Amino acid sequence: MKRRHLVAALAAGLVAPAVSRGQGLGAGFPDRPLRLIVPWPPGGSTDTIARIYQPRLAEVLGRPIVIDNRGGASGATGAIEAARAPGDGSTWLFVYDTQATNETVMRLPFRTMEAFVPVCHVASGPLVMVAHQSTPYRSFEEVVAAARRAPDTINYATSGVGGLAHVSTTLLQQQGNFRIVHVPYRGGGPAVQDAVAGHVPLFMTNVVIVSQHIRSGVLRPLGVTTRGESRHVPNTRSFSQQGFGDFEAPTWWALLGRAGTPEPLVRQMNEALVRVLNEPAIKNRIEEQGCDIVASTPEACGQFVQGEIAKWGRVINENNIRADS
Numbered sequence: 001m002k003r004r005h006l007v008a009a010l011a012a013g014l015v016a017p018a019v020s021r022g023q024g025l026g027a028g029f030p031d032r033p034l035r036l037i038v039p040w041p042p043g044g045s046t047d048t049i050a051r052i053y054q055p056r057l058a059e060v061l062g063r064p065i066v067i068d069n070r071g072g073a074s075g076a077t078g079a080i081e082a083a084r085a086p087g088d089g090s091t092w093l094f095v096y097d098t099q100a101t102n103e104t105v106m107r108l109p110f111r112t113m114e115a116f117v118p119v120c121h122v123a124s125g126p127l128v129m130v131a132h133q134s135t136p137y138r139s140f141e142e143v144v145a146a147a148r149r150a151p152d153t154i155n156y157a158t159s160g161v162g163g164l165a166h167v168s169t170t171l172l173q174q175q176g177n178f179r180i181v182h183v184p185y186r187g188g189g190p191a192v193q194d195a196v197a198g199h200v201p202l203f204m205t206n207v208v209i210v211s212q213h214i215r216s217g218v219l220r221p222l223g224v225t226t227r228g229e230s231r232h233v234p235n236t237r238s239f240s241q242q243g244f245g246d247f248e249a250p251t252w253w254a255l256l257g258r259a260g261t262p263e264p265l266v267r268q269m270n271e272a273l274v275r276v277l278n279e280p281a282i283k284n285r286i287e288e289q290g291c292d293i294v295a296s297t298p299e300a301c302g303q304f305v306q307g308e309i310a311k312w313g314r315v316i317n318e319n320n321i322r323a324d325s
Contacts, residue, residue: 035066073160100305130195130202131219132220156201162323211290232290
């Protein structure tokens with residue numbers, strides 16, 4: 001990055017300032033700002049969480065970090081961009097749960113566990129179905145009853161086709177024998193804007209981008225995807241508690257590196273990120289959004305992501321969910 005561009009980016013807040021070389025964990029990284037690809041538009045949960053830990057991570061590493069929002073195709077556009085990057089430690093990818101579901105829902109030019117190296121399972125949390133305050137729905141049972149009376153007349157938004165919010169709501173419909181209409185958006189930011197404005201009556205999403213609107217009363221929580229109630233959405237029953245058996249579909253966020261990234265750099269990135277995520281100020285800010293810090297090892301992250309790909313791949317194939325569904 002040319003000096004004048006770097007200065008402009010620093011002034012705009014797009015690059016986290018770094019401490020002087022030798023004070024951080026960043027020895028061995030390429031001698032230029034690190035790129036953190038967030039494959040969603042600004043305003044969504046992935047972008048929100050990244051911008052909380054980014055400045056402190058840059059300080060710990062002693063390297064500038066540039067957030068590069070590459071929204072589109074439920075996170076696939078940014079992931080494809082990251083998969084083309086060199087494996088030299090200069091590019092990192094902060095993913096959402098769609099990284100696992102996209103593998104089966106879409107025809108991608110890469111396989112996640114081949115194109116990327118796991119770094120850290122950052123956080124996990126519930127998905128929540130919310131209704132705009134202007135709707136008559138006070139519980140998810142009321143949505144189900146209305147949808148059975150008039151199938152395909154009630155719309156629900158998600159951050160994109162094939163994500164966990166879409167797939168899990170599809171399963172709820174099949175288990176409950178009702179039909180509502182999916183309205184996919186190009187990310188959580190645009191979706192929450194329409195949900196808050198009342199342009200779409202229902203929204204299935206992570207809690208991070210709607211917590212403030214739930215607290216204000218604009219959006220009314222109807223159910224969460226954890227097995228039981230979640231501390232992040234008080235007094236809201238889970239779908240399992242509302243008659244949907246052992247239904248469970250928590251959402252998650254993880255950091256990946258490009259395949260071929262030197263193992264010492266992966267370890268350094270993990271060490272720095274885990275340190276930052278466990279700092280009370282950062283941990284509290286992220287968890288206040290509506291999720292729980294995990295801060296795993298690279299090995300645990302890899303096992304988790306592999307498991308999610310397999311688990312939801314079976315569900316997607318069994319229910320014939322595709323990018324145009």
